[in-house]
Amino acid sequence: MNYVSRQTLERLPVYLRFLKSQSKSGPLNTSAKAIAEALGLTEIQVRKDLAAISDGGKPRIGYIIDDLVSDLEEFLGYKDVNDAVIVGAGKLGKALMSYKGFSDYGLNIVAAFDTSDDVAGTEEEGKPIFHLDKLEDLCRRMNIRIGIITAPAESAQYIADKMVKSGILAIWNFAPAHIEVPQTVLVKNENMAASLAVLSKHLSEQLMNT
Amino acid sequence: MNYVSRQTLERLPVYLRFLKSQSKSGPLNTSAKAIAEALGLTEIQVRKDLAAISDGGKPRIGYIIDDLVSDLEEFLGYKDVNDAVIVGAGKLGKALMSYKGFSDYGLNIVAAFDTSDDVAGTEEEGKPIFHLDKLEDLCRRMNIRIGIITAPAESAQYIADKMVKSGILAIWNFAPAHIEVPQTVLVKNENMAASLAVLSKHLSEQLMNT
DNA sequence: GATATATCGATAAAGGAATATCGATATTCC
DNA sequence: GGAATATCGATATTCCTTTATCGATATATC
Numbered sequence: 001m002n003y004v005s006r007q008t009l010e011r012l013p014v015y016l017r018f019l020k021s022q023s024k025s026g027p028l029n030t031s032a033k034a035i036a037e038a039l040g041l042t043e044i045q046v047r048k049d050l051a052a053i054s055d056g057g058k059p060r061i062g063y064i065i066d067d068l069v070s071d072l073e074e075f076l077g078y079k080d081v082n083d084a085v086i087v088g089a090g091k092l093g094k095a096l097m098s099y100k101g102f103s104d105y106g107l108n109i110v111a112a113f114d115t116s117d118d119v120a121g122t123e124e125e126g127k128p129i130f131h132l133d134k135l136e137d138l139c140r141r142m143n144i145r146i147g148i149i150t151a152p153a154e155s156a157q158y159i160a161d162k163m164v165k166s167g168i169l170a171i172w173n174f175a176p177a178h179i180e181v182p183q184t185v186l187v188k189n190e191n192m193a194a195s196l197a198v199l200s201k202h203l204s205e206q207l208m209n210t
Numbered sequence: 211m212n213y214v215s216r217q218t219l220e221r222l223p224v225y226l227r228f229l230k231s232q233s234k235s236g237p238l239n240t241s242a243k244a245i246a247e248a249l250g251l252t253e254i255q256v257r258k259d260l261a262a263i264s265d266g267g268k269p270r271i272g273y274i275i276d277d278l279v280s281d282l283e284e285f286l287g288y289k290d291v292n293d294a295v296i297v298g299a300g301k302l303g304k305a306l307m308s309y310k311g312f313s314d315y316g317l318n319i320v321a322a323f324d325t326s327d328d329v330a331g332t333e334e335e336g337k338p339i340f341h342l343d344k345l346e347d348l349c350r351r352m353n354i355r356i357g358i359i360t361a362p363a364e365s366a367q368y369i370a371d372k373m374v375k376s377g378i379l380a381i382w383n384f385a386p387a388h389i390e391v392p393q394t395v396l397v398k399n400e401n402m403a404a405s406l407a408v409l410s411k412h413l414s415e416q417l418m419n420t
Numbered sequence: 421g422a423t424a425t426a427t428c429g430a431t432a433a434a435g436g437a438a439t440a441t442c443g444a445t446a447t448t449c450c
Numbered sequence: 451g452g453a454a455t456a457t458c459g460a461t462a463t464t465c466c467t468t469t470a471t472c473g474a475t476a477t478a479t480c
Contacts, residue, residue: 007467009411013403017363017386031427039388044469047428059427059475077410091305098301101386105406145413153227169416170409176227176311178249186412188405193227194220195398196315199380200287201219202396203355206379217437241457254439257458269445269457424479433470440463449454 002052011049013105014039016072019065031062078106083144084172087159088151089114089129092174096150098125107146111138115155132162139166146170153177160187212262221259223315224249226282229275241272288316293354294382297369298361299324299339302384306360308335317356321348325365342372349376356380363387370397 004012018038022030032050036043050056050063054071057063073079086093089112096102097109112129114120120131130138138144147163149156149171156175163171170186173179181187214222228248232240242260246253260266260273264281267273283289296303299322306312307319322339324330330341340348348354357373359366359381366385373381380396383389391397 005467006408009407010401010404013407014388014401017403018388033427040390042469043427045467048468051429057428058477059429060425060477062427076407077414080414082410082413091301091308095301095305102406105403106410107406145417146409170413172405172409178224178228180250184416186409188408190400190402190405191220191224192400193223193315195382195400196312196317197219197223197286198216198398199356199382199396200292200316203292203380204287204290206394207355215437243457252439253457255437258438261459267458268447269459270447270455272457422480424477426475426477428473428475430473431471433468435468436466438463438465441461443458443460445456445458447454447456450452 004049004052008049008052011041011045012053012072012076015046015049016069016076016078019069019072022065028066029062029064032057034062076106078104080106081108082106082146083108083110083142084146084148085110085135085139085144085168086112086148086150087114087132087135087163088112088149088155088175089116089119089124090150093148093150094124096148097127109148110142110144114151132159135162136166139163139168144168146172148172148174149179150174214259214262218259218262221251221255222263222282222286225256225259226279226286226288229279229282232275238276239272239274242267244272286316288314290316291318292316292356293318293320293352294356294358295320295345295349295354295378296322296358296360297324297342297345297373298322298359298365298385299326299329299334300360303358303360304334306358307337319358320352320354342369345372346376349373349378354378356382358382358384359389360384 015035018035032043032046036046053075054068084107086096086109093112097112102109109127111127113132113135114129115132119129122129145168147168149159151159153175156173156177157179160171160179160181164181164185172188172190174190176193179187225245228245242253242256246256263285264278294317296306296319303322307322319337321337323342323345324339325342329339332339355378357378359369361369363385366383366387367389370381370389370391374391374395382398382400384400386403389397
């Protein structure tokens with residue numbers, strides 16, 4: 001398995017989703033061209049992306065869908081289940097807790113944490129919500145490596161520090177805040193403001209032209 | 211105002227957030243170096259980004275924070291309020307409806323739509339939830355340009371088509387699906403699977419090395 | 421079996437974004 | 451007032467991603 005760029009890596013789940021939606025009925029194989037057309041990419045890009053993670057297609061045939069799905073799942077690590085915890089059991093945190101789709105991505109949210117006594121002790125979709133004080137203990141015991149921050153920006157750094165101390169290696173940060181962590185820990189920011197900037201800029205350009 | 215790349219555009223809200231958090235107390239000016247250090251970027255990048263949207267800083271002084279904030283807000287269009295609608299009033303849709311922070315980004319969610327009779331007719335945080343049939347009428351009357359899709363993947367394309375027909379020009383898509391729209395309409399995918407892929411890959415690499 | 425065609429993979433070229441370099445300039449310090 | 455210094459902006463370079471080209475090959479067709 002080769003090195004893949006971040007851009008390629010982010011496209012891989014898109015291929016996987018598409019291929020899975022195809023595999024049920026219809027032919028057993030597909031081509032880079034077909035994938036590209038369905039997803040709005042170029043076929044060269046598709047070929048290059050797939051070359052990195054599969055042992056390739058065949059001329060005139062293309063790729064065997066089931067093999068590709070399998071290669072993608074293995075590469076992306078969706079076959080191992082990754083347990084995760086959420087800190088911040090507000091509306092967004094609860095929405096993520098009850099989202100069924102994560103299991104498709106090998107993500108399993110085992111519990112949430114919050115400092116508010118109103119929610120600590122309750123549960124959501126059968127998953128417990130504990131007081132933040134219990135974070136480290138649970139993470140250590142269950143060997144949790146993924147932490148999701150859905151708390152206000154002010155507490156994001158504090159929570160991140162606690163997560164790092166609890167042995168978490170990858171943080172998915174929904175709070176609008178930059179957080180500092182050791183080099184070995186990865187922070188993936190889900191930056192809604194960035195998305196909004198793109199939308200809003202497009203709009204103002206569109207409206208200017210009319 | 212110059213052309214800015216998508217990458218720069220996505221960083222601008224990050225600068226804005228940081229500068230706003232600074233402006234309250236402390237000095238009136240700041241430097242590219244200080245911003246870069248706080249946000250984990252290089253100072254050259256910060257300078258280049260800011261050069262595109264402000265009329266610049268001064269040697270030895272840096273940038274006047276208030277001026278920068280103002281320039282950023284103007285460029286990003288946060289001074290005009292952008293009205294938006296949500297389609298899909300499930301947990302995620304409701305979480306977005308009640309998120310207070312959007313007003314900082316000039317986004318105002320005016321209503322949500324759903325096909326389920328259980329939620330249509332109710333409200334969330336004082337915002338009405340209507341039946342999807344009423345989407346076009348409301349969008350036309352209120353001149354809505356932004357649509358947010360928080361529905362299951364299967365219905366994403368159907369909803370997008372309806373949005374386009376309703377005059378919407380920018381779609382923020384949280385459904386894990388690729389949607390096709392006319393060239394004038396922008397789709398910004400909030401691709402959670404992509405983020406998870408990055409997290410999961412980092413994890414498997416980390417764990418391999420130990 | 422020979423030719424045509426679809427499709428792949430490897431290598432090369434182009435395009436864009438991040439980074440480095442360096443001269444210009446506003447302030448500070450002596 | 452002149453030298454030192456912090457900081458900026460413009461230009462050049464490097465790096466990375468995407469796109470293009472082209473030869474190779476598996477199947478289909480005659």
